[in-house]
Each structure stands twice: as C-alpha cells, then as structure tokens.
Amino acid sequence: MALLEVENLQTHFRTPDGGVNRAVDGLSFNVEAGQTVAIVGESGCGKSVTSMSILRLIPEPPGQIAGQIRFNGKNLLDLSDREMRAIRGNEISMIFQEPMTSLNPVLSIGKQIGEALRLHQGLSRSQAEAKAVEMLTLVGIPAPDKRVKEYPHQLSGGMRQRVMIAIALACNPKLLIADEPTTALDVTIQAQILDLMRDLKHRVGAAIVLITHDLGVVAEVAERVIVMYAGRKVEEARVEDLFRAPKHPYTQGLLGAVPKLGSSLDGTSERLAEIPGLVPSLKQKLQGCVFASRCPQVTELCRTAAPALEEKAPAHIAACHYAVKEAVPA
C-alpha cells in the first residue's frame, strides 16, 4: 500500500453563472513513503487545486471534491472536520507559493512554528518555543534564538520560506506538499531552498509532492513526474525517462520551451518552441483528447476519442493515441 493513493480525484467548482468548472477531472496517482513526486503543468492545469484538495483546504461550497484520497489506507474525504484537523500540519503539511504573504504578519515566528506543535503534540508554551528554535536551526536560519522572537516583516523572502518549511516540518510529517515553493524567490535563493528541501527530506524521511511549473526544479529533486494538463494526468514516468524520452506531445512541448543555457553564446540559439494556444476552458466537458486543440500531431481520432493512459514503456504511462510504444521487456 502506498502512503498516498489518489484515485479518480474530481474537484469541481460551481461558478456564479450556474456552470461547473472541472478544475481536476479524474486524476489518479500514488506516492510511496519517502518518495518525491513532482506534478508539473502550465498555470491553470489544476496542480494547486490538487494539492489543496489533498488537505481539503478547498472551500466547500463552491468547491466539491469527489473520488478517493487514501492516506495510509484511510480515505481523507470520509473524515470529520476534527479528524482532518488532526492530520493537517501533523501527518501531512504544506508549503505555499507565497512566502511573503503566507506568514501571519502579527504573530512572532516562534509562535507560528510552535502553534502546530502545541496543537498536535500538546507542548507547553516554553517547550514549543524551544522546539521552534531547534527547527529554525534545522532550516539554517542564523541566530535562531533571536529570530524566534521576530516578526515576518523583519525577514527576507528566502528566510520566510525557510520559516514556512520549519512550520511544515515541525511535527515530522509523513507527507509534505510543496506548492511552487521556489517560484516567488530569486534564483540563488531557489537553489538554497531546493538544497534545503532535499537535505531535510533525507533527514526527516517525508514523502514530498512537489507542485511546480519549473522543469529545472523537477530535474533537481523529483524521482517521479506527473504531467498534468487541463485537470488530467497526461503522462507519468520516472524523471530520467521523462526527460530522455517524453511520450506525450504536451510534455515534448513543455521540454522544448525550456531555454538552453549558453545557447546564445555558441550560436545554437533558436526561437524557443512554444505550445500555441491556451489551456481549454474547463467549464464544458471535453470531447476526445484534452490536448487536441493545441497538439501539432492532431488527427480526427484525437478529436473524437479520448486516449486512455497506457504503459508506453516500463513504468512510463501516457495518454496519447500516437505515442510510440517501446518494447516492454518480458
């Protein structure tokens, strides 16, 4: 049994005009204990909604979550609010994209780290503060016993993201969901935060679901990659396989849109490949392949029949009628 099993997840939002926005439509994936899985895709493909659905942070209504999200075998969607609160920040915790706004400006750093500990482990105020200092040391914040009394506005963006990580890891979660943890940071800080996450992962042993649109980040830290498009999974593979031999035209497009460092110096630079068009509106049920409207290799079949997810190579699945099947060794 995997640590997290998401099965046929459907997160829909009722829109004010009476329609339904199918932000996530039938997504399934597993995360093994201690594994890092990246979910990639363009803006609006349902990555963040997926992550918020796992912790049930989607406001209901207008949101509605269906399917199964099994964590250690129990379906999180069946839990009461109280049972869910006991899991949030304790067994599953989350890091958000915006370190500048994700910390409460009027509470001290120590209080915010200590809060989860006091909630879930029943620590006293002084124990929680001592543990907060320990966590700040762990995430590499200098002078932690001084910082613990400071407020978010006294810290830089990178420091705040470290604090967010300290909050998320305070209770030794089994699963850490990181929603674009480095997007809002500048490049050198990004590298530091990624190093920190990788380092802490080994120490704490938590599994990580990493939500990102940055393929560089994926290559750095993930073991497995799920490519999402329009609320669905279109490809899933080990990270090396995906970068070496992407099967789905969308994944190929994403990889083609990454600039190569130094290409403008040695004269090999070309115009970056782009994927024409936009993610289709998720308000109507799509016919055929979700990517059909933007796919360079589209045929009549794609417009009428939705391709199923198939194993195209060992441990490499994709949803495309025309993806080349490699021989699966017997």
Next chain:
Amino acid sequence: MFAYIIRRCLATIPVMAIVALFVFSLLYIAPGDPAAVIAGDQATPADVERIRASLGLDRPFLVRFGEWVFRIIQGDLGVSIFTNLPVTRMIAQRIEPTLSLMVVTLILAVTIAVPMGVIAAWKSGSWIDRAVMGFAVLGFSVPVFVVGYLLAYWFALELDWFPVQGYTPFERGFGPWISNLVLPAIALGGVYIALIARITRATMLEVLQQDYIRTARAKGANQATMLFVHALKNAAVPIVTVIGIGVALLIGGAVVTESVFAIPGLGRLTVDAILRRDYPVIQGVILMFSFVYVLVNLLIDLSYTLFDPRIRY
C-alpha cells in the same frame, strides 16, 4: 516610543487651543445675553449694564479670551453664573455617573459587537450574517431616546428587572450601580454596537481572504483559533480606530441618555447650563469633553503597537 508620546501630547496643545477658541467664540456670538438673564425681567437697562460690566462682558473679545485661557491653564474654569460655584467643582460632582455610563457602554458594546462582526464575517452570506447586519441597520436608525423609553418601559416598568431611572454611586456597591446603568448603556450603545460590528465584519472579511489564514488552516488550527487569534489580531487596527472615533457618539449620546434616564451626570449639567446660558459651565464641560476625546484617541494610536508589530513609533 517615549518621544512619540511626548510629541503627541504636545500636538494636542494646538488642537485644544482651537477647541478653546471655538468654544469661547461660539458663546460670544450665540444669541441671548447672560447679563439680562441674571438681572431678571424687571431690571432696567442700567442694571443690565452694571451686571455686564461686573462680569467683564463689556471688554474686547481678545482680552477676555486671553484672560480666560490664562485661568484655564491654572486649572480655573471660572464660576457658574447661576450657582456661584466653581465650575471645576460642579464638573467633579457630576463626572462619576457620566464616566460610569460611558465605560459600561464601551465595555458592553465591544464585547457584543466584536464577536458579532467576527461571526457575521465567518458566516458571510448566511442568515446569521444578514441578521447581524439587519440589527446593525436598526441600531443606526433608531434614535437613543426611542430605544431608551422602550427599554425602560419593558425591562423596568413591565418586567421590573431594572430600576426605571436614576443613578446609584459606585461606593454603594457594584450591584446597585450596574443595575442602574444596564438600560442606559444598552440605549446609548446601539449606534456604537452597530458601527463596531459593521467595521469588524468588513475588516474580517478581507483578512479571511489572506494567504496566512490558509496557512493556519493547513497547520490544523481550529475555527475559533483561526478567527480570534490569526484573523482578529490582523483586523484589530481599524476596529480599534472606530472604537476610538465612536467615543464621540458616546459623548453626544450621553446628554440625551442622561435626560431619558434622569442620571445626574455631565450631560444633564450641560443641558441645564445651556438652558440657563451659564457660559462658564458650558465652556468648561465642552472643553473637558474635547480633552477626553483627544486623550482617548491618543491612547488608541498608542495601542496600535500592541496589535501590529510593523507599527513602531
């Protein structure tokens, strides 16, 4: 911080000077002649002139203003024309009921209005929210004296839970003191509660949209912690500001409320003084109310640092 307090205290001086000038000239240009009032109906013009001279009313405006300010700085608000008592003593005698009424109203209003606004924001769009906002509109639109008489009729005359009117000094015990203040405080607090509840709801609605509220939820915080620890502290500055501004409502309303409930406080003193054209008393009371208002708002400004660490003076 300390320098800021000093600066703010110094800044109250010009404010108070303008208030003083306003108070002084208001009565100077107001119709009615105190000398004629004191002299009575039977007085000859010569009598009135003599009294006017003895009051110093015949001297130039600026001279009188200067002398008046000079005496006030020394703590002398003058002598009542009507009772011949020093104004400071008259105010001192009447200040306890008014202060009691205002403090009780303030505490009552804040303890009712803030949770009301928080819950309305949390359940925004629900019937609870609509009920709270409906109540707020009612609080704004029904005048103090109407609420006062209705309350007195139901809870004092019909149900006999509270005394109809009057005031019991605090030294005679907390029970009698508070039971005389409950109805006036509710009557006076209506507008104030409405104001605070509305601003609390509006500010909380905005705060509840913030990313850090989501972070708190992701940590497993329960609803109460989220509302009252994470959100309310962020919403505190505008709420506290309105509480401070609303003290002006209490001062104005106290005059009416004291009349309705026959409370012998400063409001009654003011009304009586105005009816008798007792200039020194009117001036003294208005000056004191202005001073209290300026002081309260200074304290409010200083309290911001308690709620928001980003504010430093």
